[in-house]
Amino acid sequence: MSGAVVRVAAGPQVADAGALTAEAYLADRLVDAGDSYADELRDAERRAREATLLVALVPPGEGDGANDRDDDLVVVGTVTLAPYGTSYAEVAEPGELEVRMLAVAPEARRRGIAELLVSAALREAVARGATRVVLSTLDSMQAAQRLYQRLGFLAVPERDWGHVEVHLRVHTWTPPDAPGALVESATWPPARVVDVDGWRVGLSGGLTRRANSVLPLGTPPDVTETLDRVEKLYAQEGQPSIVRVCRAAPRGLDDLLALRDYEVMSRADVLVRELDGFEPRHGAVRTAAGPVRVSVADKPSDEWLAAWSGSKARLHATGAAAETDDTSLRLARTVLGGAPAIYLTATDATGLVGVIRAAFAEDWVALSCLVVAHGARRRGLGRFLTQRALDEGAQRGAGRAFLQVEAENTAAGALYTALGFQPAERYVYRERR
Ligand SMILES: CC(C)(COP(=O)(O)OP(=O)(O)OC[C@H]1O[C@@H](n2cnc3c(N)ncnc32)[C@H](O)[C@@H]1OP(=O)(O)O)[C@@H](O)C(=O)NCCC(=O)NCCS
Incomplete structure (x- = not known):
């Protein structure tokens, strides 16, 4: 295509x-x-x-x-x-x-x-x-x-x-069931969570919006007052206030945030697929440098983290995470290490060419961090890594898989649709600097 x-x-x-x-x-x-x-x-x-x-x-x-x-x-x-x-x-x-x-x-x-x-x-x-x-x-x-x-x-x-x-x-x-904000957050837990009137304020030194945003679970007695407190908390940390407007959020929150000058920073789709009947793919993928090998570890190596965070995490990092690579890597270890997960690394004769993470919560496996090196793209490696991660998830007992993809990321969206993923929920990050 x-x-x-x-x-x-x-x-x-x-x-x-x-x-x-x-x-x-x-x-x-x-x-x-x-x-x-x-x-x-x-x-x-x-x-x-x-x-x-x-x-x-x-x-x-x-x-x-x-x-x-x-x-x-x-x-x-x-x-x-x-x-x-x-x-x-x-x-x-x-x-x-x-x-x-x-x-x-x-x-x-x-x-x-x-x-x-x-x-x-x-x-x-x-x-x-x-x-x-x-x-x-x-x-x-x-x-x-x-x-x-x-x-x-x-x-x-x-x-x-x-x-x-x-x-x-x-x-x-009919849309499939979504994992919901709590399962999602269990697979990507913030370094610290502060409860403000039932809302979960994620604080992780700025590394990734997912771990540095509020999950507005339910309707507090006075939403405006709750927002004031959330904003104060983020200001103390030197971070912008980011709110995830999702299905669990109170009605009208999106409009209220818009009135308080919160801008929409990204829209993400939660895609889901059952693993029942998942057929692991056999065969191999090659890059220009030859065959690709995939290894699986239960902790991310420095190289793995650099491949992922170089491509994505720093893009959204604020506060401490934006300062140095060392800080960013340390924070990445804390956030990713907060959930049981496996880390797949694809290498060819030139070294690392792709990474993906599969984390576990309840009967779900959550895929994240898929990155393929520029020179190795459009050769089926993204698909291969996703399938391998699904296979590893199924082998470890997961019955369903989910992942989040930015609504505008057409390339990744096409890849996941072809692998049988279906949309279950969309959420929006609104941010006030
Ligand atoms: C998305 C990404 C992982 C794809 O890796 P890849 O190895 O190039 O993907 P594949 O070669 O396996 O492609 C599989 C399918 O994805 C779709 N696809 C991949 N790249 C595409 C592009 N640039 N435009 C449109 N569709 C694309 C196609 O449907 C493709 O199938 P086809 O080649 O038979 O047409 C890669 O572009 C990447 O690392 N992007 C940056 C990080 C990212 O967006 N990660 C996903 C986060 S959710």
């Missing part, structure tokens, strides 16, 4: 998405040019106003898209999301979100664009708290039906609809 990204359509992308939808349906003879439905497909302006219009974008030429600005990119696919009760929802019931008008430009097909769009739609549905995703397809849409099945949709024949000439088949997708 090329370096496609999925975004909410903006500016001229809206009209492009409309033209593309009509073109895609005409190419497959799903509508006739004179049909009024062709006009409806073309009218993406209305869809952008009354629903959510997602587009898949690729760079105009070759390249991996990493440095392209969104407005230089070309629309190659689109899908519309319509929550229950909105004008584009045809069959959605209360709590459901309906996926409509999925289309990929004929010249961009067979490159995983539709899978990227539908999996982005599922993540968006989960982010909005939908209890189910629903869509209708025609028997003639064979390629789309295979995709829906692969992504975990089930046919619900009792909800099929249509008229004499058209039989629309309804499929639904």
Whole structure:
């Protein structure tokens, strides 16, 4: 797959998405040019106003898209999301979100664009708290039906609809259970936790947002007062206040934080898969330097930590963790070492080329810290390490796996979708400096 990204359509992308939808349906003879439905497909302006219009974008030429600005990119696919009760929802019931008008430009097909769009739609549905995703397809849409099945949709024949000439088949997708904030935090425990009115304030010298943010579990008597105390605590540590707005958070917290000038710093999806029936992958991966070997340890080596923290942790580090590599490594050992975990290291003839961590809590294995060296990317190593970590997790008795991925990280999202992970929850970090 090329370096496609999925975004909410903006500016001229809206009209492009409309033209593309009509073109895609005409190419497959799903509508006739004179049909009024062709006009409806073309009218993406209305869809952008009354629903959510997602587009898949690729760079105009070759390249991996990493440095392209969104407005230089070309629309190659689109899908519309319509929550229950909105004008584009045809069959959605209360709590459901309906996926409509999925289309990929004929010249961009067979490159995983539709899978990227539908999996982005599922993540968006989960982010909005939908209890189910629903869509209708025609028997003639064979390629789309295979995709829906692969992504975990089930046919619900009792909800099929249509008229004499058209039989629309309804499929639904239900999000898996999320591990929840407490299990997640048990696999990445802050160095210190202070309880403020039932909220868990994580303090770890600034190393990673996950270990330096508040888990706002439940509704304290006066949320504003609780926030004042949390902010004072972080100020004393010389750190910004970071709040994780997740399912366990009180209603309205996001709006309240926005009013207090908290900015959204990142949005992460919690992805989940059952390990029942997980087939370990056999075979090997090679880099340009030859075969790759994977070793498993129950503590991270300095080299392992440097590979991970060089790539990621320092990016988000504040306070003590931002000061020196030594401090950052010491803090990383404290945070990662706070949970039972294993550390996988991939090496080739040149040395370390990839790392991943698998931590354990209840019946879950939590994957984190996946990094593949730049020179070794796009050779299947990320997939191989993830599969090995799942396999090690299953062997140690885990029944389910989860991981967190930034909503914008298209590369990692595609990798995990292909490995059967499904979105279970989205949370947002809001930060006030
Ligand atoms: C994400 C990452 C680990 C992938 O490593 P990798 O070894 O290049 O991945 P693989 O070669 O195994 O790719 C597996 C699949 O992932 C997807 N993928 C990987 N890189 C991609 C990219 N740049 N753009 C789009 N999809 C990509 C593709 O679906 C790919 O399958 P394909 O090659 O058959 O199309 C690597 O890019 C990385 O280290 N990124 C920085 C750290 C990071 O984002 N970690 C994940 C945190 S949750």
